[in-house]
Amino acid sequence: MAMAAAHFDISHTHGLFASARNPAQTSSAALGWTSLFLSEQQEEPFKASAEPVPDHLLIFHLGGLAQVTGVVEDMKIQAVIPPGTLCLCPANSTLSIELENSIETLHLYIRSSVVNDVAKSLGYDFPDGIRLRPRVGQRDELLEQLAFEVRSVAASGGASTALYVDQMALAIAARLIRHDYSKEPAPAANSRGLARGRLKRVQDFVEAHLERSIQLQELSLIAGLSVSHFVRQFKRATGVSPHQFVLRRRVERAKRLLAHSDQSLAEIAFSCGFSHQEHLTHTFRRHVGSTPGNYRRSAQS
Incomplete structure (x- = not known):
């Protein structure tokens, strides 16, 4: 049986909202997701320095003007950040922040392994993984829509959301890469879709495990492909996404x-x-x- 990826829980984050001072109103902590972690909260004024984490953090400002001072990686911040904008703290970046007023935020972590996999499928060759740049107070309507869809899924709950969220993570990763890099996607290596034997193994696995949450990484491992290549080839072979x-x-x-x-x-x-x-x-x-x-x-x- 394919090994499931690690559950993405609050211990893998910067831990900014682990205390009772800024409790999460919506969270994916109990949903068993592996590619994304989401929390929505009312942030009260605080000051914190967090150890780097290996995954990327997107912060969406939902309400209130954020008066922020701090450092993300080597970018110094001293700004008033309006609602409808986002900030990005890339994987393995130092994070020091002071919030001077109360605001509403949505925090969305995405596994760096997902971003690296999508980057490789798009033709980028970074031996140590693709490097995203810090962003502060920028607008990105597509990323915002994707984040709100993830929030909606988290609010609905249920283990069966995992496969859909894995595919949402691929779209988010592609958008992040597109913002920092302009290279056009490489041609697909196999335009015929998933080979018959691989497709049969995936279909048999799905039938045998329909009663539980099925993760995209499990299916890609069974097919012997990266997640992003698997999704494309599976859809060519079947006409639908793995989630569908x-x-x-x-x-x-x-x-x-x-x-x-x-x-x-x-x-x-x-x-x-x-x-x-x-x-x-x-x-x-x-x-x-x-x-x-x-x-x-x-x-x-």
Whole structure:
């Protein structure tokens, strides 16, 4: 079985909001995500120096003018940062900050391994990993939209969000790289899509583990490809993303159980990998055009 990547929790962050003074209102800490970590909080004035961490930190200012003094890497900061802007603290950067007033922020960490993998797939060759530049008070509407989507997923909860979030991380990484580097993506090495044997191994793994959270890294390891190459080749071979494929297989299993078992809807949701019964109902209606209850009555009549 493929080894799952490490759970991205608050111990892997700078720890700025581990205390009761700035508690997170929304967090991904309990969701088992491996590529992203998110927290949303009301920040009260504070002063801190944090040890470098190996992953990149994006800070989105949601409300209030941030009066900030500090240092990120070798960039000195003394600014009033307005809502609707972001700051970036690259991986392995020193961070010293003093906040003089109360603000609302969204912190989004992304694994440097994800960014490096995407950079390699785009044709960049950095033996020690790609280096992102610090950013302070910049606007980036696409990154903001991606971050808000991640926040929405975190708020909805559930282990089944992990695969979707992994794919969101790829989009975020590509946007970060595009901002600092202008090289056009390299041509895809294989335009035919995932080889039949590799595709079969991935499909078999998905079927065998539908009841639990499935991570993108697991599927790419089974295929023997980097995450970003796997996603592209899988979509060429199947016409859908890995996340969409897994959702469809979960719906198909749910249809079989609804038609041929007397399990409750909650039990079927759990055995198919949905977070809860409402998640099953919402997804099932979108894919089938009917609620699970109506489908069961029709199939068993």
